[in-house]
Amino acid sequence: MSLYLPLNRKINHALTTIVFCGIQFAWTVELGYGTSLLLSLGLSPTLSALVWLCGPLSGLLMQPLIGWASDRLQSRFRRRIFICWLGFLVCVSMLLIAYCRSFYYTIGTAVFAFYLLDFSINGVMAASRALMVDVAPMEEQDAISLYCSRMIGLGNVLGYAVGYLDLVQLFGFGNQIELLCWITVLVFTICTSLTCWFTFEPIPEQMNDLNLSKVLKLLFHLPPPMAKLCRAQLLCWLTWFPFLFYASPWIASLSSDNVLDGARQGSLALLLFSIVSLVSGILFPIFFPQSKSKHLLYNIWSSGLLLLGFLLILSPFVSDRVLCISIVALVGIPWAIQLWIPFTLLGQFVLEHEDWEAGLANGIMNIYIVLPQLISSLIVSFLFSQISSDPPHQYASVLALCAFGALGSIVQLIY
Numbered sequence: 001m002s003l004y005l006p007l008n009r010k011i012n013h014a015l016t017t018i019v020f021c022g023i024q025f026a027w028t029v030e031l032g033y034g035t036s037l038l039l040s041l042g043l044s045p046t047l048s049a050l051v052w053l054c055g056p057l058s059g060l061l062m063q064p065l066i067g068w069a070s071d072r073l074q075s076r077f078r079r080r081i082f083i084c085w086l087g088f089l090v091c092v093s094m095l096l097i098a099y100c101r102s103f104y105y106t107i108g109t110a111v112f113a114f115y116l117l118d119f120s121i122n123g124v125m126a127a128s129r130a131l132m133v134d135v136a137p138m139e140e141q142d143a144i145s146l147y148c149s150r151m152i153g154l155g156n157v158l159g160y161a162v163g164y165l166d167l168v169q170l171f172g173f174g175n176q177i178e179l180l181c182w183i184t185v186l187v188f189t190i191c192t193s194l195t196c197w198f199t200f201e202p203i204p205e206q207m208n209d210l211n212l213s214k215v216l217k218l219l220f221h222l223p224p225p226m227a228k229l230c231r232a233q234l235l236c237w238l239t240w241f242p243f244l245f246y247a248s249p250w251i252a253s254l255s256s257d258n259v260l261d262g263a264r265q266g267s268l269a270l271l272l273f274s275i276v277s278l279v280s281g282i283l284f285p286i287f288f289p290q291s292k293s294k295h296l297l298y299n300i301w302s303s304g305l306l307l308l309g310f311l312l313i314l315s316p317f318v319s320d321r322v323l324c325i326s327i328v329a330l331v332g333i334p335w336a337i338q339l340w341i342p343f344t345l346l347g348q349f350v351l352e353h354e355d356w357e358a359g360l361a362n363g364i365m366n367i368y369i370v371l372p373q374l375i376s377s378l379i380v381s382f383l384f385s386q387i388s389s390d391p392p393h394q395y396a397s398v399l400a401l402c403a404f405g406a407l408g409s410i411v412q413l414i415y
Helices: 009-017 019-040 045-051 054-071 080-098 106-135 138-164 167-171 176-198 212-219 224-253 259-287 294-317 321-330 332-338 341-352 358-386 391-401 404-414
Strands: none
Touching: 009 019, 009 106, 009 138, 009 176, 019 080, 019 106, 019 138, 019 176, 045 106, 054 080, 054 106, 054 358, 080 106, 080 176, 106 138, 106 176, 106 341, 106 358, 138 176, 138 259, 138 332, 138 341, 167 176, 224 259, 224 294, 224 321, 224 332, 224 341, 224 358, 224 391, 224 404, 259 321, 259 332, 294 321, 294 332, 294 341, 294 391, 294 404, 321 332, 332 341, 341 358, 358 391
16 A cells, blocks of 8 residues: 655655665765774774674664564554654764764764664664555555665765865865764755655554564574575675775775875765766666566666676776776666665565565565675685785775675576
């Protein structure tokens, strides 16, 4: 059932998914400035790396928990109430980050703020993903997932673009991190408010009676379509996480004589990656107008992963900075597919299986997305210790070797 406003379907999809623009804008700011802020406060690189365990921990705990909790509510606000309250905590955490130097325990405040940000924003994401499945009927799951992909791309582009600007010179007061955090709060609040105000949720006919013990049992006895989707996610994210973390350092390492220029080139590569992803998300409906068939969706996803694997395997053989930036930018094409296809398949699965709720299904799939982050961290650490070379070739070799995850995922999708 769908409870949309009497507006154009495209406008409804955009309003429902615009919350992801705000989410991604906040993620981009955290990833772009978080480590630099912690190091500037006096935290060692080793300890700062431990802080970022908040990412996988929060995803592992919050997404299944919020999904399950919101499934159990019988209310037309069952998803949006979590989006609003956890969204408020996102804004609080961003302001704590902005003014952490004003507190006596500066480092402790900053670390607490980043953990609060990651836990609250993962909760917002879980409720928002479930909301998409709730409001769009089966035949529109691919369309609303595409809009979600576009909004994430838009948030990336805006986040990297604003972070690239000299905000102090632009506004004439404050400092870069304070201004950036205030802009993040503004963008996030606007996007979240639009989604919550203009999206109407269907009231569930009966409450989900799954308790935590049943949820844990389901993790090890997934229906075949869900199991196939989760295994494919597990494998391909073994490739995606290393790319997302090390693409920028790879480009930056090509400018070893000028650290500032290297950082700017790394930011430029990610900005182009985001633009290509956003444009791809807009163009996909033109090339795939009938993308509701599971077989076609699997083929599109496999093709994107094949392109991802090819580009990363190519990276050790390329030393020209322009070509390396081009490789990072072109990865935006399979990234747009990654943000679209799996969640379309998830939405179709939930609507085909009445005993499954959107929040629970999304939370379980997210476990298979988060676990590769922990696994890939160990794999990458081992690879860095074994590859003795100059930094550019070291980064490129790690990216190429991690391409096995994407190729393994293709095998899973085909068979």
